Amino acid sequence: MTNCPNEVVQYMHEYLDGEIAPEHEQVLNEHLATCEECQKLFDELSDAVALLELADPMQAPVGFTEGVMARLPQSTQQKKKKGVNRWLRKHPMLSAAALFLILMSAALFSSYNTNEQFSVTMQPNLVIEGDTVVVPEGEVIKGDLVVKNGDLRIEGQVDGNVTVIRGEKYMASTAVVTGNIEEIDELFDWLWYKMKTAFKGLTPDKTENQDTE
Amino acid sequence: MDELINKRISEVLKGNQDSFEEIVLLFQNRLYHVCYRMLGSREEAQDIAQEAFVRAYTNLHTFDQKRKFSTWIFRIATNLCIDRIRKKKPDYSLDAQVPGTEGLDMYSQIAAAEDLPEEEVERMETQERVQYEIGRLPEKYRSVITLRYMEELPLQEIADILDLPLGTVKTRVHRGRDALRKQIGTM
Numbered sequence: 217m218t219n220c221p222n223e224v225v226q227y228m229h230e231y232l233d234g235e236i237a238p239e240h241e242q243v244l245n246e247h248l249a250t251c252e253e254c255q256k257l258f259d260e261l262s263d264a265v266a267l268l269e270l271a272d273p274m275q276a277p278v279g280f281t282e283g284v285m286a287r288l289p290q291s292t293q294q295k296k297k298k299g300v301n302r303w304l305r306k307h308p309m310l311s312a313a314a315l316f317l318i319l320m321s322a323a324l325f326s327s328y329n330t331n332e333q334f335s336v337t338m339q340p341n342l343v344i345e346g347d348t349v350v351v352p353e354g355e356v357i358k359g360d361l362v363v364k365n366g367d368l369r370i371e372g373q374v375d376g377n378v379t380v381i382r383g384e385k386y387m388a389s390t391a392v393v394t395g396n397i398e399e400i401d402e403l404f405d406w407l408w409y410k411m412k413t414a415f416k417g418l419t420p421d422k423t424e425n426q427d428t429e
Numbered sequence: 430m431d432e433l434i435n436k437r438i439s440e441v442l443k444g445n446q447d448s449f450e451e452i453v454l455l456f457q458n459r460l461y462h463v464c465y466r467m468l469g470s471r472e473e474a475q476d477i478a479q480e481a482f483v484r485a486y487t488n489l490h491t492f493d494q495k496r497k498f499s500t501w502i503f504r505i506a507t508n509l510c511i512d513r514i515r516k517k518k519p520d521y522s523l524d525a526q527v528p529g530t531e532g533l534d535m536y537s538q539i540a541a542a543e544d545l546p547e548e549e550v551e552r553m554e555t556q557e558r559v560q561y562e563i564g565r566l567p568e569k570y571r572s573v574i575t576l577r578y579m580e581e582l583p584l585q586e587i588a589d590i591l592d593l594p595l596g597t598v599k600t601r602v603h604r605g606r607d608a609l610r611k612q613i614g615t616m
Contacts, residue, residue: 229599229602229603229606232606233584233599233602257610260610260613260614261606261607261610263610263613264606264609264610264613265578265606267558267559267562267609267613268559268563268574268578268579268609269578270555270556270559271466271556271559271560271563271578271579272556273458273462273579274458274461274462274465275458275461276457276458276460276461276475276478277461277471277475280453280457280461280475280478280479281450281453281454281457283475283479284449284450284453284457284479284482284483285446285449285450285453287479287480287483288446288449288483288486289483289486289487
């Protein structure tokens, strides 16, 4: 092998790398045919490669991905959540107030949305035509009148407050209403109305005063 | 493939951690295989391959989506494997000061996993034998040989993964093959 051309071993590796030029391959083949020693070296190198090629591919063990996901640092979203939690623990009173408001508003909104049926405070001598409540001409309604999800047409007299929630109100020229008239269409009006009635319930003296005014 | 991966990467960068799971599923087998061949232990391979994915996740914003994701993640994994091999072996050789190791420098200690008696090697099953021979290769040959013959990657891609000039990779493949030939020949 000491007498062999230096490049022959290089050509062997080029061949094994799969990038030998045709002229080099010819030189290599011609040399291997005449040199037993180089043929032996070439066979041994090929055997080494053949052994490597016997290696079976491997699968990652079961639970590998879950393991990675468990090792990931917490995402920024989760960090934010943590911050909120810390704030809640630092300010228990504010948290309680916020929770109360959330629950209250939820109750209000749900009652605004769910009561979609037509309803009216029943009074004698009211006439109902489909979704329209009529106070007939010449009649007197004693007490408050609330119409939900319907229209109200007043031709007679109402001795009390009139409230129309999500509906239209028509006043005939003969109509007389002694109390307040309110029309509620929007969510804010609805909230305001709810709050007012709630406060009226809480402070009975005030409402009495208002009534006497 | 690359398009799908880049889509998932963008989703992860937007804060959707779950999209990373799909990336892991796509590469877990190849990464685990490379780590196993480099380290020779299933436990260590799992640990290092998982660590590679965690590092990829935390540094995902530095990945250039015009490049190949597989090259990038293989680079993270092979670097971790090489670090592990270098940390592990000197401790091991200090403990294993047996007669007959005299005259061998640190580098040959890194090179050689435990050399077993000839009869034992002959009794090995093929798969065991393959891993035994890879494990005996010096670390710098082991990484190129693993990527070349276990993953069947082109030489240029190996150069990209290991951040070495193509010529250096070729030389290491040649020397690695020759080292392997000598190992088998002495048996």
